[in-house]
């Protein structure tokens with residue numbers, strides 16, 4: 001296992017306020033960052049997020065708002081930063097593509113690829129969708145409409161610069177498929193279905209070279225090409241580079257150096273399924289052309305729908321994360337997003353489903369286990385946790401089962417997270433322990449042990465509950481940091497510090 005870990009999220013367009021989709025990736029990345037910090041130490045993990053601030057989309061909304069693009073993005077970026085603060089996202093850095101460090105780096109990278117001959121000048125004639133900033137090949141167009149947004153395409157002819165994707169097509173196919181000599185490469189594009197999708201695309205289509213410039217007269221809001229001041233850089237070529245511009249530099253020989261995008265680091269990139277092609281085709285080829293290593297994993301997660309409908313500004317159903325957090329708390333929001341759907345599949349966001357998870361998993365299961373245990377310690381042991389060496393004490397079958405499950409819990413969580421990024425499965429394993437421990441309380445009926453003055457069995461029993469909760473507290477920390485802190489505060493010392501129940505049930509009206 002690598003001894004360092006670098007995790008990235010996409011950089012978000014600052015053309016509108018952040019919504020649940022953006023917060024989803026950041027919460028997932030935050031969970032992995034926290035998890036790895038616990039294992040590798042905090043100095044061995046780097047977590048990058050940021051904002052994508054150039055391009056047509058941004059220019060258009062800035063124009064509509066009557067502001068200069070930079071003035072406009074300066075305003076929106078605050079909303080993203082505030083949301084990450086509110087969610088206690090533990091990113092180490094926040095990159096903005098308008099920052100000098102990034103702009104200079106992109107120009108250097110362009111120059112390197114240009115000097116190498118992988119960028120060339122050519123005439124571009126094609127059908128262009130302005131809102132999507134995409135040229136479409138004739139073969140994909142129907143009635144002059146954009147295949148994506150269905151708006152009218154424009155015919156455009158201009159001089160531009162092209163990046164030789166085609167030259168690298170076979171290299172990329174081989175790289176993805178080479179799992180025999182490099183078995184870990186099976187994790188390169190995840191989940192497996194997405195890997196197949198990318199391979200299928202590459203094997204059945206001839207890659208066309210990518211137009212990576214825009215003439216200044218059509219779009220001024222971008223990074224000028226160092227070798228042609230009449231052009232700015234296509235926003236995706238600019239944006240993808242953030243992952244390396246934030247953490248390293250080229251030396252005089254054009255060799256890239258970084259503490260994080262480096263060979264002894266596990267590099268994991270989380271993206272939404274809609275931007276997989278950019279990350280699994282353009283980005284690997286850009287890296288290869290620059291002589292820079294590939295990431296270990298590019299993981300494409302699914303999309304959140306709202307009440308079964310696609311979330312969009314025009315539908316007016318965009319979920320504002322801040323409102324949900326104010327209502328339920330950070331940890332409930334995190335728990336819901338990570339638990340309700342396996343990472344990689346689409347989810348449905350609704351108030352009812354959060355309340356269901358809240359009252360079930362959090363109030364009835366976790367909250368209840370902690371509260372009843374603390375109450376017993378208070379009542380039977382004057383608030384002092386009985387000292388029991390649980391692992392040396394024999395229990396009945398159910399007690400032994402709990403013991404072996406809590407011993408194994410860290411391994412189960414590790415297996416679910418390490419390559420699969422299966423947050424839902426990991427939480428499921430933790431909740432399995434919560435469920436069998438709650439069940440054990442019903443089975444043992446400790447109040448009878450008290451009545452019958454069975455001191456030793458009672459002590460062993462309470463000791464086991466306390467140990468199970470301690471283990472649960474440790475394992476949920478990356479997912480629900482505040483809850484873990486509260487568990488450790490209440491049950492971490494010799495004496496308990498009982499607080500109000502963690503997740504008081506939410507009453508719902510009977511339908």
Ligand code: MSP
Pocket residue numbers: 009010011012013020021022024025052239240241242271272273274275302303304305311
């Ligand atoms: N700026 C580009 C990314 C450049 S990365 C070098 C971009 N930005 S975005 O703001 O439009 O989208 C950012 C991310 O949010 C994408 O990963 C996208 O999948 C994700 N989501 C947007 N809406 C979403 C949902 N409704 N649900 C889940 N994720 C969604 O694309």
